[in-house]
Amino acid sequence: MQHQELWIFHLDGDSHFLEDETTKIFARKVADHYSARTNQTLEEREASPIIHLKKLNNWIKSVLIQLYARRGDAVLDLACGKGGDLIKWDKAKVGYYVGIDIAEGSIEDCRTRYNGDADHHQRRKKFIFPARLFCGDCYEVRLDKVLANDAPFDICSCQFALHYSWSTEARARRALANISALLRPGGIFIGTMPDANVLIKKLREAEGMSFGNSVYWVHFDEEFSEKKFKASSPFGIKYKFHLEDAVDCPEWIVPFHLFKSLAEEYDFELVFAKNSHEFVHEYMKKPEFVELMRRLGALGDGNQDHTTLSADEWEVAYLYLAFVLRKVSSPICLNE
Template identity: 65%
Template sequence: MNKRPREDEPSSSQKRQFGAGGGYGEQEGYSEERISAQRVADHYSARSNQTLEERENSPIIHLKKLNNWIKDCMTRYNGDSDQQRRKKFSFPARLICADCYETRLDEYLREDAPFDICSCQFAMHYSWSTEARARQALANISALLRPGGTFIGTMPDANVIIKRLRESEGMEFGNSVYCITFGEEYTEKKFPASRPFGIKYKFHLEDAVDCPEWVVPFHLFKLLAEEYDLELVLMKNFHEFVHDYVQRPEFADLMRRLGPLGDGRSGQSTLSQDEWEASYLYLAFVLRKRGPPPSQRRANNPNRGKTFLAEEDIEFLSI
């Protein structure tokens, strides 16, 4: 088992592995990445709530359903009054607002941990702007998962993105629903393995995303995760994932209810060709925390959450 470095100090071996320029640059450069991260946060905060009819009229509604991109957390958790009355079972929840790529969560959530599962959907790549942020993200996950616990996530597929960039004539590629643009600093379309952090591009997804994102070379993500006792269980591009799991009856029913792949058996998809092409930009992964599961469960924390949440219940953490 590797001895973990301090979260704020890369070891010399890490500098050799990922390159001394892997995000630990001058304070000015770090501030620039903080500004980019804030732009991402501002983008999602500014998106207004939509009615069901408005969501269904989205030009990428079937892609959204495929991605199962769940938003407006508190409203969805509480449900309307009728939904609340129909709930047969409820579980306590807490809403915490924090940058989990820069804030240590292990001490704050000590009484709630360890957890059986951690989920990070379409967001892990925002940690890859610097090595420090990427390490803090994985440190938080590892510290809060029990041995044998599972980390599931989705992120852009770097292999697909770089391949599409190199196939394009310029620094931009896409279709009617998405567009990816790289800056002129990447004109040669070369990305040395020694500098895997901070490879930024502009991503536009119609009616959903319009902000900077970062390339995550998955083989290096896997190596970094291993330093935090997280071992890879599964990694599949979305197309491969859908092809494999839609064949299984227990998952085909979920596909039918979500709607993006029609009846889940005939193969008739409700996605447009451009939406299906956009889904190829993503991959799904599963990591498992090393070690045998504990013999005893943690003691219940009586303050671990509520079954109905209000604005004043949101906990805001600062760095």
């Protein structure tokens, strides 16, 4: 297939989508944070204090993609960022790719990476699957209209970003409605996000309203000083998250049992949800994923390189979980 030069389409906001100014400011803050992050050289990347955590996260995403992506699949990548997963999709031999991200700078980097213009990794390649890229807020815009000609998708991925939709119920619902509308029956939704149970447990164990280690810290505002969270108001539970060389912006708690219930309203069933620690322990029992881990180098390469995840990086991994949902086929009504 002839490689196509890729252009970026811009999505207009939904004028019917009711949102207060504060929510828009936070969404813009997150977008600006990611837009401002520059591409790193290989040397800079390897010198990162969380390089092994980044490699571990890449392994987790690779395992999810290898488990659920099939040759020829149409892929919807929400919050695709700088296109860091393009190579993973390429290895899965997918047939079509649509990436959407709110951050202008990130989506431009994704375009550069897809077009093979990037030189920061010295191993750029042309991707054989056709693709489209969009800059916009996929937790606000109605994507079923925009992507009517691209759907249905076989698989949707949202990596380390779905929690940004839980600032309000309207955004959380729009996110799930978009994914549900665009996936075929039986289609798969894979993702990673913070593990609310771990965050709340750590907050309750902490002396004050903050906890962390040498590479990260989390801070909750005084409004949560009782360290209790009502099940009746699960949206908008904000905290500040800082991770060295990666993230420094507001995030929102996603109580997973409530996320699962909400997803069921949009015709999803849970396949599994596993904390990153559990995920690593389980899939490191499979030889092909052990080999993948060795190649990615999160635990060293098993040869001369004995460097591995630090204890502090491993603690950060514990803050996250991986999940897989399946779009349920429309129920068939049988006449009695």
